[in-house]
Amino acid sequence: MQLFIDTNILLSFYSLNQDDLDELNKLIQAIDKQQITLLLTDQVVDEFNRNREQRIDGAIKSLRTQTFNPQFPQLCEDYPEIDILREALKHYEQAHGSLTKKILADIKTKTLTADRIIQSLFSLGKKFVPTPTTLDRARLRMGIGNPPGKNNSLGDAINWECLLDQVSEHEDLYFVTGDKDYCSPLNDDEFSEFLLTEWYNKKQTKIYFYKRLSSFCKEQFPEITLATVRDKEFLIRDLVNSQSIANTQAAIAQLSYYSKVTAAKLI
Numbered sequence: 208m209q210l211f212i213d214t215n216i217l218l219s220f221y222s223l224n225q226d227d228l229d230e231l232n233k234l235i236q237a238i239d240k241q242q243i244t245l246l247l248t249d250q251v252v253d254e255f256n257r258n259r260e261q262r263i264d265g266a267i268k269s270l271r272t273q274t275f276n277p278q279f280p281q282l283c284e285d286y287p288e289i290d291i292l293r294e295a296l297k298h299y300e301q302a303h304g305s306l307t308k309k310i311l312a313d314i315k316t317k318t319l320t321a322d323r324i325i326q327s328l329f330s331l332g333k334k335f336v337p338t339p340t341t342l343d344r345a346r347l348r349m350g351i352g353n354p355p356g357k358n359n360s361l362g363d364a365i366n367w368e369c370l371l372d373q374v375s376e377h378e379d380l381y382f383v384t385g386d387k388d389y390c391s392p393l394n395d396d397e398f399s400e401f402l403l404t405e406w407y408n409k410k411q412t413k414i415y416f417y418k419r420l421s422s423f424c425k426e427q428f429p430e431i432t433l434a435t436v437r438d439k440e441f442l443i444r445d446l447v448n449s450q451s452i453a454n455t456q457a458a459i460a461q462l463s464y465y466s467k468v469t470a471a472k473l474i
Contacts, residue, residue, distance in 0.1 A: 208427070209374060211246045213366075213384035214254040216420050217328070218262045220321040223433075228320045233431045234424070235324065238331045246380075247332035248369045250362055255325070263314055271307060275299060335369040344368045354399050355388040363388050367402070376410050381427065383417045 220228070237243045275296065283289045313319050317326070337345070345364035349356055355363035363386065374380060382389070382398070391397040398416035406414055417423040421433035446455065 208242065208381060209244050209246055209378055210381045210423075211366075211370065211383065212251075212328075212420065213382075213386055213389075214251050214258070215385045216383050217251070217255050217325055218258055219385070219420075220325060221263050221266045221319070223321065225320065227433050228324060230424075230431050230433050231324050234428070235327045235331065237428060237431075238328070245328060245332040246370065246374060247329065247334045248366050249334065249336050250365045250369070252329060252334075254362055260314070263319075267310060270303075270310070273303065275303075335373045337365055337369050338372070341365065341368045341372055354401055355386070357388060371406070371409055374410065377412060379413045379415060380406070380410075381415045381417070381423060383420050383423050385418055389416070 220231070223231075234243070238245050277292075277296070279289060279292070310319075313322075342361075342365065345361050345368045348364045348368065349359075349361055355367055357363075370380070387395050389399055389402065391399055396418065398414055403414055406412070417426075424431040424433055446459065
């Protein structure tokens with residue numbers, strides 16, 4: 208089985224809880240046992256390294272900026288509980304400072320749990336290096352307006368051309384990305400028909416498309432039981448961006464399986 212995981216999915220690991228990250232070790236084992244061939248490109252690795260700190264900063268921003276500074280009116284001074292509260296506040300500030308310091312140290316040394324998992328994936332993956340011809344084709348693809356990719360951005364085009372050039376023929380590709388540049392303009396739950404046709408014409412194989420790694424695992428490796436944090440985020444995004452009643456109803460129906468969706472996440 209050939210599996211490609213796009214950069215945006217790898218960066219989402221920093222939003223996963225510990226249970227999710229533990230489950231991802233099963234994915235690493237499957238790759239190590241050659242049940243899965245993980246396909247990597249230099250572009251994915253470079254893009255991940257460029258965006259890692261920004262993604263982590265977004266994940267811990269609330270922790271770093273968090274303050275707890277309650278004001279006690281003068282009349283509280285007559286009560287012994289005020290000393291207990293001030294002592295608790297001091298312990299909170301010490302623990303908050305210690306936690307922040309440790310996390311920032313682990314970020315710098317790349318020893319977060321998510322970092323260790325991603326580095327394992329990078330070490331086990333089959334890496335594709337773009338050739339000058341690959342880069343020329345990517346530039347041509349962007350120049351004539353063929354998907355994937357945004358204006359003046361070669362990244363997706365480089366990934367696609369690397370896969371076209373170097374992936375083994377006669378074996379289906381499992382493609383995981385949350386990037387709409389690979390999706391059908393009619394339905395972003397489906398892969399681009401243009402790209403599917405191009406792939407089949409060259410490889411004579413199929414692409415199986417997943418917007419979330421949890422969806423891939425649920426269908427192909429059910430023993431890997433990823434939780435629903437990222438699923439909820441994608442579903443909420445789909446709901447917010449929905450432009451049809453059908454898509455709205457579909458997103459609401461899927462979100463109904465989750466017990467807690469806060470109003471803040473819909474903003």
